[in-house]
Amino acid sequence: MDSLPYLDQLIERFRAFPGVGEKSARRMAFFLLQQPTPWVESLAEILRGAREHIHPCPICGALTDRDPCPLCSDPGRRSELLCVVETPEDCIALEQSGVFRGRYHVLGGRVSPLEGEQIPPERLDALRQRIQDGGIGEVILAMNPRVEGDLTAFTVQESLAGLPVKLSRLACGLPVGGSIGFADRVTLHVAMEARQPFSSEEI
Ligand SMILES: [Zn+2]
Missing domain, CATH: 1.10.8.420 (RecR Domain 1)
Incomplete structure (x- = not known):
């Protein structure tokens, strides 16, 4: 043919x-x-x-067709909470889950020595600037629970050293609906380390 x-x-x-x-x-x-x-x-x-x-929002980096995007301009969201993610897709996933009602900052990259990837320096500068501008009380690092995510979180942490902001990272561990019997060792370890206080009053 x-x-x-x-x-x-x-x-x-x-x-x-x-x-x-x-x-x-x-x-x-x-x-x-x-x-x-x-x-x-x-x-x-x-x-x-x-x-x-469709382009990245000039403030948060999420994909949008408006400047700034609805995530940045919605007055109903908590501006003192800033969730840092690696990609715009992560924003969409978190939004669909409905677990977060603050603002976002997309890094647009991650740290992966094996694949020669780095966080674009201008996105780290922009993050520092947003914190220096004030009004942000807590930065939540929502990196993927794997080696690259750990390295990315450490890099962000280092670049924010000395800034007056509380840093936290998403807890991870057993997936909802998962089974302890099928979880791998690392997952169980992280689940154990990230355990939360538990009392009968919360049930
Ligand atoms: Zn935005």
Whole structure:
């Protein structure tokens, strides 16, 4: 069969997506080619619109189509609580969980010596500046519970040294609905270390 350059390019583009291999990329390309023309045109329009309008909020770094974003401008959120996350996706996950009603600061990177990754220095500078501007009482480090998350948290902690702010880090341990019997050693260790006071009055 002759090569079809457009099909090859489609597959190549889909393969660039995270977690998509050759087979999935091929399926996505064939799916796309089977859709009616208006569907494909509207997808192209959505892609163009998303690229054009969605950008990092100049204050917190979350993805938004407004300046500043609703997370920064909502007067109902607690401005004295600042949750530091690695990526804009982390903001979305925390928002969907509904567990946090403060402000955010997206680092836009993490510390990973193996993969040569660092936190962009300008995002650390911006974090320091936000704290120096006042009004923030507690910085919550919401890093992933793995080695890179630990290194990232330590780096943020170091860069905030001397600033008048309380630092905390998300507790982690047993997943809700999980089972102690299936938890790995590290998870159990962290769960034990992050144990909370418990009394019958709280039940
Ligand atoms: Zn924002």
